[in-house]
Amino acid sequence: MERTIRVLVAKPGLDGHDRGAKVIARALRDAGMEVIYTGLRQTPEQIVNAAIQEDADVIAMSILSGAHNHLFPRVLELLKDKGVDDVLVIGGGVIPDDDIPGLKAAGIAEVFTPGTPTSATIDFIRNNLKRKA
Amino acid sequence: MNDMDAMEKAAGAYQAGVEKTLSKFPERKKEFVTGSKSPVGRLYTPLETKKIDYLRDIGFPGEFPYTRGVQNTMYRGRLWTMRQYAGFSTAEESNKRYKFLLEQGTTGLSVAFDLPTQIGYDSDHPLSQGEVGKVGVAIDSLADMEILFDGIPMDKVSTSMTINAPAAILLAMYIVVAEKQGIAPGKLNGTIQNDILKEYVARGTYIFPPEPSMRLITDIFAYCATDVSSWNTISISGYHIREAGSTASQEVAFTIADGIAYVDAAIKAGLDIDDFGPRLSFFFNAHNDLFEEVAKFRAARRVWSRIMKERFGAKNPKSMMLRFHTQTGGSTLTAQQPDNNIVRVAIQALAAVLGGTQSLHTNSKDEAMALPTEASVRIALRTQQVIAHESGAAETVDPLAGSYYVESLTDRIQEEAEGYIAKIDAMGGAVKAIERGYIQQEIQDAAYAYQMDIESGERVVVGMNKFQVREDPPKGLLRVDPAVGEQQTKKLQALKARRDNGKVAVTLATLKAAAIGSDNLMPPILDAVRVYATLGEICDVLREVFGEYQQKVIL
Known part of the structure; x- marks a missing residue:
């Protein structure tokens, strides 16, 4: 039997817009994944620690404040520092197209922008897990 | 046979005709619903409105229950205030944008602060990294506020400030800058949002727990009633509740439930309803369903006036009038085919005007992707002017x-809102309902249902899930210079070197004593602001005394 995919849905930074994060969290849960939602105002350190503690297969972060270029890469740096290389990290929010190549170069596997159906995120996670079930 | 009997007979005949048509030509859909998913009938006639008593329920404009508006001549006397929410980067940059907007014919300013300012951190705080100047202007001290309003006549322009947890501090800065321009506080017109309850449920820029937060709010009510008497001391906001996914009725219900909580708190603090009641203002959203939105504004006025009169015993008609600002719905904008957003905004703005708004912000077409450019802000403003x-x-x-x-x-909408309000009353009021997570859960359920309807195609969003085209990524989006954080940090260091740090320490100690006690906090905050204590320093004192709110995570 396949192991249940564990996803940490996280809101890094000071941004309070959590409609998207919560909708995604619920959609992933309805798709059979186990979802942990961090709540607002998480530092990259808190997110990485939570991911390790919760044994997450995926970290899914949402930012609408424009701080993504600072905060997303920081999470990947910290994962690397801790020797974690098998967690799939994805991001979403109000993120200009021009920023996406830089975020991907930093290790964000995919960036989901406004208008993306939740099914696209679900499929992406299923097809790109780093740990094999 | 009386008129209604004749009407019912005619309606029966119409219905028979409809059945006949349907047997050959079925309608486009099985069920027709509003933007908020309430059922919509095929046709409305006097039969549907026969319970309405014109004088009791609708009345005349400028008269109870204000269904038709709060002024008797409405826009024939004066148009609504065209007020574009703006602010980004430094005070210098934002000051330039305000002057541009005033030149283009806006009639009021609306200040957007960055997240560190809204959450009470200075720009050099570790948690501010990456956020400085992003969603609004960075204000660390009175020095920034002086630059922000440089050359802007504060006695002629009304200013709305979207600031909540630290509202008292930003209001104090505004008052002091005006004094330096030679303008007495009593001459100032404007609004602070100052609505903490919706921060807990929908917007997220809280600092302190509910109880001290409510005290800060009622301290502002009390201070302004005597000293800043034309100021709108709160803007009780449904906007963000709707953006978080609520329906139109929930927007009215949860906003008014929050309003009831503020009135209760002020009365408990010993204030007279007719002293602070006239300065309460509201802030609503305008989404795409034109008729439902118009009805929402009209229902909100009716519900609030009855509560103020019947429940709280207000005597002054001004206490009963629900005056409101409207912003068009950010969450309705699409990143796909962004020019279509101009059309959405026009419909939404029209709804706000037909609903009798006192002021209006129209969103710009690029706001699903970034902060708006000058060119797109101009179109948004022109939409209002058209x-x-x-x-x-x-x-x-x-x-x-x-x-x-x-x-x-x-x-x-009135009935649905009153149903929710009764439920919230039964829980012990809005603060309790928020603590239980009830309001958050209701909003999230509606948000999720909305998303699922888009994904199933049941809800059509033009250009997004239907009528798509292949597009190139948008060009020319506004970008905030990432160096703003460093610039602000340098300004802060220079400020701390030149100000009288002894005076800062004294005023902060006085503030702390007041916070521990029960004196009104506005005077000591004004004193601290005057000697250039920073926003972060003032908030740190209050954090130390009040503690910080811990979010209830609801999924």
């Missing part, structure tokens, strides 16, 4: 009144 000067909507008062459909919708 409605004001070309559409005819401003030439008569409440033009949709008497529409069988709009009056039925107004009644329905």
Whole structure:
């Protein structure tokens, strides 16, 4: 039997817009994944620690404040520092197209922008897990 | 046979005709619903509005229950205030944008602060990294506020400030800058949002727990009633509740439930309803369903006036009037084919005007992707000007009144909102309902249902899930210089080197004593602001005394 995919849905930074994060969290849960939602105002350190503690297969972060270029890469740096290389990290929010190549170069596997159906995120996670079930 | 009997007979005949048509030509859908998913009938007639008593439920504009508007001549006297929410980067950059907006014909300013400012951190705080100047202007001290309003006549322009947890501090800065321009506080016009309850449920820029937060709010009510008497001391906001995913009725219900909580708190603090009641203002959203939105504004006025009069015993009619600002719905904008957003905004703005708004912000077409450029802000403002000067909507008062459909919708939203308010009352009020997570859960359920309807295609969003085209990524989006954080940090260091740090320490100690005690906090905050204590320093003192709110995570 396949192991249940564990996803940490996280809101890094000071941004309070959590409609998207919560909708995604619920959609992933309805798709059979186990979802942990961090709540607002998480530092990259808190997110990485939570991911390790919760044994997450995926970290899914949402930012609408424009701080993504600072905060997303920081999470990947910290994962690397801790020797974690098998967690799939994805991001979403109000993120200009021009920023996406830089975020991907930093290790964000995919960036989901406004208008993306939740099914696209679900499929992406299923097809790109780093740990094999 | 009386009129209603004749009507029912005619309606029966119409229905028979409809059945016949349906047997050959079925309708486009099995069920028709509003933007908030309430059922919509095929046709509305006097039969649907027969329970309405005109004088009791609708009345005349400027008269209880204010369904038709709060002024008797509405826009024939004065158009709504065209107020574009703006602010980004440094005070210098934002000051330039305000001057641009005033040159283009806006009639009021609306200040957007960055997240560190809204959450009470200075720009050099570790948690501010990456956020400085992003969603609004960075204000660390009075020095920034002086630059922000440089060359802007504060006695002529009304200013709205979207600031909540640290509202007292930003208001104090505004008052002091005005004093330096030679303007007495009593001459100032404007609004602070100062609505912490919706921060807990929908917007997220809280700092302190509910109890001390409510005290800060009622301290502001009390201080302004005597000293800043034309200031709107709160803007009780449904906007963000709707953006978080609520329905139109929930927007009215949860906003008014929050309003009830503020009035209760102020009365408990010993204030007289007719001293602070006239300065309460509201802030609503405008989404795409034109008729439902118009009905929502009309219902909100009716519900609030009855609560103020009947529940709280207000005597002054001004206490009963629900005056509101409207912003068009950010969450309705699409990143796909962004020019279509201009059309959405026009419909939403028209709804706000037909609903009798006192001021209006129209979103810019690029806001699903970034902060707006000057060019797109101009189109947004021009949209208001077209409605004001070309559409005819401003030439008569409440033009949709008497529409069988709009009056039925107004009644329905009123009833649904009152149902929610009764439920929240039974839980012990809005603060308790938020602590239980009830309001958050209701909003999230509606948000999720909305998303699922888009994904199933049941809800069509033009350009997004239907009528798509292949597009190139948008060009020319506004970008905030990432160096703003460093610039602000340098300004802070220079400020701390030149100000009288002894005086800062004394005023902060006085503030701390007041916070521990029960004196009004506005005077000591004003004193601290005057000697250039920073926003972060002042908030740190209050954090130390009040503690910080821990979010209840609801999924």
